[in-house]
Amino acid sequence: MPLDTSAYNLALLRVDGRRWNELRRVHAQIRTQAAADGSSYLEMGHTKVMCVVTGPSEPGPRRGGAGAGGGGGSGGKDAEVAVSIVIAGFSSVDRKRHGKGDKRTLELQSTVSNALSASLHTHLFPHSQINISLHVLSQDGSLLAALINAATLACVDAGIPMTDYVAACTAGSTSTYAANDEAADPLLDLNHQEEQELPGLTVATLGNSDRVAVLVCESRVQVGRLEGMLAVGVDGCKQMREILDRVVREKGQRMIQEGTVERGVGLNDMDVD
Amino acid sequence: MASTQHVLLSPAELAYLHASLSLTPPIRPDGRTRTQFRPLVAETGILPGANGSARICFADGTEAIVGVKAEVERTQSRHDDETVYVEGAANNGGDGDAETKEDSRTGDSSWAEMTVEIPGLRDDDSGTAFLAAMLSEALLADGEFARRLWINRRFHWKLYLDIILISPPLSYPLPLLSLTTHLALLSTRLPRLQSEGDEDPFFDDDWAAAPHLFPRPTTTTPTHRPPITLLVMAVGDSIIFDPSKEELAVADVALAVSVSGDRSEPGEGGAGRKLRLLSIRTIDPPSRLTPPGVANAANSAYGAGNGAPQKMAEARTAEAEAAAEEGVWRAPRGGAKRAVLGALVQKVLEAGGVVDEVLDALEGVDLG
Numbered sequence: 001m002p003l004d005t006s007a008y009n010l011a012l013l014r015v016d017g018r019r020w021n022e023l024r025r026v027h028a029q030i031r032t033q034a035a036a037d038g039s040s041y042l043e044m045g046h047t048k049v050m051c052v053v054t055g056p057s058e059p060g061p062r063r064g065g066a067g068a069g070g071g072g073g074s075g076g077k078d079a080e081v082a083v084s085i086v087i088a089g090f091s092s093v094d095r096k097r098h099g100k101g102d103k104r105t106l107e108l109q110s111t112v113s114n115a116l117s118a119s120l121h122t123h124l125f126p127h128s129q130i131n132i133s134l135h136v137l138s139q140d141g142s143l144l145a146a147l148i149n150a151a152t153l154a155c156v157d158a159g160i161p162m163t164d165y166v167a168a169c170t171a172g173s174t175s176t177y178a179a180n181d182e183a184a185d186p187l188l189d190l191n192h193q194e195e196q197e198l199p200g201l202t203v204a205t206l207g208n209s210d211r212v213a214v215l216v217c218e219s220r221v222q223v224g225r226l227e228g229m230l231a232v233g234v235d236g237c238k239q240m241r242e243i244l245d246r247v248v249r250e251k252g253q254r255m256i257q258e259g260t261v262e263r264g265v266g267l268n269d270m271d272v273d
Numbered sequence: 274m275a276s277t278q279h280v281l282l283s284p285a286e287l288a289y290l291h292a293s294l295s296l297t298p299p300i301r302p303d304g305r306t307r308t309q310f311r312p313l314v315a316e317t318g319i320l321p322g323a324n325g326s327a328r329i330c331f332a333d334g335t336e337a338i339v340g341v342k343a344e345v346e347r348t349q350s351r352h353d354d355e356t357v358y359v360e361g362a363a364n365n366g367g368d369g370d371a372e373t374k375e376d377s378r379t380g381d382s383s384w385a386e387m388t389v390e391i392p393g394l395r396d397d398d399s400g401t402a403f404l405a406a407m408l409s410e411a412l413l414a415d416g417e418f419a420r421r422l423w424i425n426r427r428f429h430w431k432l433y434l435d436i437i438l439i440s441p442p443l444s445y446p447l448p449l450l451s452l453t454t455h456l457a458l459l460s461t462r463l464p465r466l467q468s469e470g471d472e473d474p475f476f477d478d479d480w481a482a483a484p485h486l487f488p489r490p491t492t493t494t495p496t497h498r499p500p501i502t503l504l505v506m507a508v509g510d511s512i513i514f515d516p517s518k519e520e521l522a523v524a525d526v527a528l529a530v531s532v533s534g535d536r537s538e539p540g541e542g543g544a545g546r547k548l549r550l551l552s553i554r555t556i557d558p559p560s561r562l563t564p565p566g567v568a569n570a571a572n573s574a575y576g577a578g579n580g581a582p583q584k585m586a587e588a589r590t591a592e593a594e595a596a597a598e599e600g601v602w603r604a605p606r607g608g609a610k611r612a613v614l615g616a617l618v619q620k621v622l623e624a625g626g627v628v629d630e631v632l633d634a635l636e637g638v639d640l641g
Contacts, residue, residue, distance in 0.1 A: 033330065033336050035335060035443055036440060046321075052392075052439060052440060084392060090320065090340030090341070090433070090435050093322065100396050133441075135338070135437060
């Protein structure tokens, strides 16, 4: 069903009732699975992603599921970040089987891998491998952003040293490329319907800074609109970082309260009770 | 795949484990009784976008998600079917209609498609294909399931069951996948049919009115339930349910037994349940690939073979195999004994036994 963009100018509300600068509901959990070194679950609207991190560990004899190797090969000075993404057949509206060799999945894998190996301190783990396996349970736009956020949370849970959160978000524009509308406004966090019709980009930034770690744009867009979209996207990443940070802190507090971990030194300034 | 996974245990450890598991009652490494299952966390209806879904997390950390999606598909009619259909339509008066409708509800096993996804394994891995075949075989064994997917003579539901193992395969995932599939099928709902007869199907768009694929148990009618596949193994004479990876590494026999428990008459507990054996598959236990131990008498580090002339290597192996020594691990050779197989199956089908317990527990899961 084509997206009707003409109504936007009347009330400045999008199809799902959001304003231009609003994120969808984000719900995240970390340490969802006991057996893994790190795990997370992230929902951005109806996009649902699970992540399991194993490692850093010695790379096995089989390079099991290592879809795309990021910064530096294993056996090198840096740890290899191997990402494998499984897109469930039931994740989209129509059931579709995604093979492991799917080109689109491979590209997602290498993007996530490159984004994280830039932020993780891979030089601390020479000759080893960090396996990140991502499972897409439900998709409704902003898939790459959700994958990056989930992988970041799982790496935090696994306790792998990293520079800062890699928080990702999408941004788009209110009118299509063909409309060539000069007055098009930027939009934050596209859902699937908007992603199909409107130009959009995925941006990930490193922590609180404005440093862009990932910028993927797969649609045609007038260059004049790009700046606005990027600014909105970077702003969304900051909101996303706050959300991820809150999830990690809440989990940490709960673990201290439950006595799972001991209260470390330097935590006195943190409000724990 | 996981059944042949390497377990890092030395021959001495394997021998110890084997000895303690063959005691009566067996002493299991995690202190369970022989029929006790590992605790698990289960939830259903986790994916609003699927017709049915479930997630199960075992205490050892393995976790699986199953999503069921249904699509309407046109039934491929063969030529001879078509003639029967025309004749039937000609013969049908108004009154005999309902009866014929019941009779014509036939299913085809191709109406359900099952895929298993295990991280770190290829799509065409033989182990994954074997798991999928085993699970769908049990489901389709009696033809009753495919008949549920019948809409009318021209259309049927095509059911896609996608099984995803979220965690790395720490133990042989068959019981986990089977239980999760069972729950997902129990929570599956198909839209209510509004059209009648053989016209193009038209459905009620009210999801709240959608009936379950497996109707809720009521107090009056017998209920049909999807099957479960359990992993059972035998060490010596002890029969052990839900083996962990380490236990499986010393198994003499491992069986995957599929059972369905239909309630013939309503009642609490396992009283009214009729257990039916659907299929049995032997699983190649990883114990066959474990390295054998060497008895002190044959170990040169303990002075064996010093005085005697050096024997040929093969002769020595043959000798070692002939003499089974207590406490020296030797990988099981050959097939399972018939008596053991019989005992295994009997134990599974025992009324009020493990299967009843598992099915009762699964019925207790809130289906939302």
